[in-house]
Amino acid sequence: MRKHLSWLSSNELERCSHERVGDMKILLTGSEGQLGCALRGSLPKVLQNSSLELIATSRSGGDGLVALDLADADACRAAVLDAQPDWVINAGAYTAVDRAETEPELAHAVNALAPRAFAEAMAQTGGRLLQLSTDFVFNGRQGHPYKLDQPRDPLGVYGATKAAGEQAIAEVLGLEREGRAALLRTSWVYGPVGANFLLTMLRLHRQKSLAAEPLRVVADQVGCPTSTAGLAGACWRMVERQLCGVMHWSDAGAASWYDFAVAIGELAEDSGTLESAAQVQPIATADYPTPAQRPAYSLLDCTSSRELMGLVPKHWRQALKEVIADVGS
Numbered sequence: 001m002r003k004h005l006s007w008l009s010s011n012e013l014e015r016c017s018h019e020r021v022g023d024m025k026i027l028l029t030g031s032e033g034q035l036g037c038a039l040r041g042s043l044p045k046v047l048q049n050s051s052l053e054l055i056a057t058s059r060s061g062g063d064g065l066v067a068l069d070l071a072d073a074d075a076c077r078a079a080v081l082d083a084q085p086d087w088v089i090n091a092g093a094y095t096a097v098d099r100a101e102t103e104p105e106l107a108h109a110v111n112a113l114a115p116r117a118f119a120e121a122m123a124q125t126g127g128r129l130l131q132l133s134t135d136f137v138f139n140g141r142q143g144h145p146y147k148l149d150q151p152r153d154p155l156g157v158y159g160a161t162k163a164a165g166e167q168a169i170a171e172v173l174g175l176e177r178e179g180r181a182a183l184l185r186t187s188w189v190y191g192p193v194g195a196n197f198l199l200t201m202l203r204l205h206r207q208k209s210l211a212a213e214p215l216r217v218v219a220d221q222v223g224c225p226t227s228t229a230g231l232a233g234a235c236w237r238m239v240e241r242q243l244c245g246v247m248h249w250s251d252a253g254a255a256s257w258y259d260f261a262v263a264i265g266e267l268a269e270d271s272g273t274l275e276s277a278a279q280v281q282p283i284a285t286a287d288y289p290t291p292a293q294r295p296a297y298s299l300l301d302c303t304s305s306r307e308l309m310g311l312v313p314k315h316w317r318q319a320l321k322e323v324i325a326d327v328g329s
């Protein structure tokens with residue numbers, strides 16, 4: 001843990017809206033993931049102007065990143081004890097929802113044991129933990145947005161391991177609003193890099209439109225697409241304002257995967273990113289069997305979290321337009 005990626009500034013410390021942000025050290029995991037990339041690319045001004053050290057980690061390190069394997073709980077503990085960060089932002093996760101069904105131990109190690117190890121080490125060193133979590137901790141059987149305090153009831157291994165990570169943090173550090181641990185649940189994350197629905201759909205739109213075949217997409221699962229840009233902004237705001245407890249963040253609105261795929265085709269065609277979009281055909285979940293069951297409804301009630309953050313989300317379609325422009329440029 002010796003090679004640090006740092007942004008240092010000799011400027012006077014700035015006052016943020018709630019609390020002065022002084023010298024700060026942040027340990028980031030999953031730095032090469034979708035969210036990790038967005039976080040590294042969007043350091044907010046208030047933090048840039050303080051004396052900030054960002055220790056950005058990834059599984060194998062290199063390219064300015066520090067190696068930290070989240071499947072190794074002892075290494076996670078040692079990383080915190082060594083660096084003594086003011087914040088750990090745990091954006092790394094085992095996110096392969098279907099593969100998790102056949103790799104439950106690895107998913108559990110990364111998604112449950114690593115957050116527990118961070119929490120246990122931080123109970124000794126101090127500092128705050130921001131744990132990213134997911135709509136998949138809920139069963140998706142209700143027809144209105146999930147509230148912050150609803151009981152978890154995951155459907156598959158991925159959701160169960162993320163729920164176990166949440167529970168571990170609650171046990172070790174507690175989840176009080178003025179406390180030391182924050183859970184930020186989000187949904188349907190996509191951005192200009194990484195493995196995500198947008199990039200998959202852009203590829204499939206191209207292929208299917210060339211082959212004059214329909215693109216079949218599930219229309220009976222509803223949630224909200226969330227761009228990494230908006231999500232990274234929410235994370236940084238939580239750090240700036242020292243917000244803890246359970247929080248929800250997604251872009252605004254609601255969509256099915258079918259709606260999302262149609263919008264991707266339309267907006268990519270309009271922007272010239274796609275020459276021609278495929279025709280999208282709605283199908284039922286039953287017509288697209290996957291190893292892991294997914295929640296049919298996973299909107300998150302973000303009202304109070306947005307107020308605490310002081311952020312107004314973009315509508316998902318507007319956010320999508322901006323990401324497509326980024327991908328196409």
Ligand SMILES: NC(=O)c1ccc[n+]([C@@H]2O[C@H](COP(=O)([O-])OP(=O)(O)OC[C@H]3O[C@@H](n4cnc5c(N)ncnc54)[C@H](OP(=O)(O)O)[C@@H]3O)[C@@H](O)[C@H]2O)c1
Nearest residue numbers: 030032033034035059069070071092093095132134186189
């Ligand atoms: N993606 C979504 O739709 C979604 C929805 C709701 C919530 N979330 C949550 O949001 C957070 C960020 O997700 P994301 O979309 O940015 O995920 P992502 O793009 O899959 O990135 C996850 C990162 O974690 C890393 N990682 C996995 N196993 C590791 C290990 N053993 N050691 C070190 N690093 C490891 C991955 O590295 P490798 O590439 O080397 O595996 C990857 O860089 C996660 O907590 C996720 O659960 C995501």
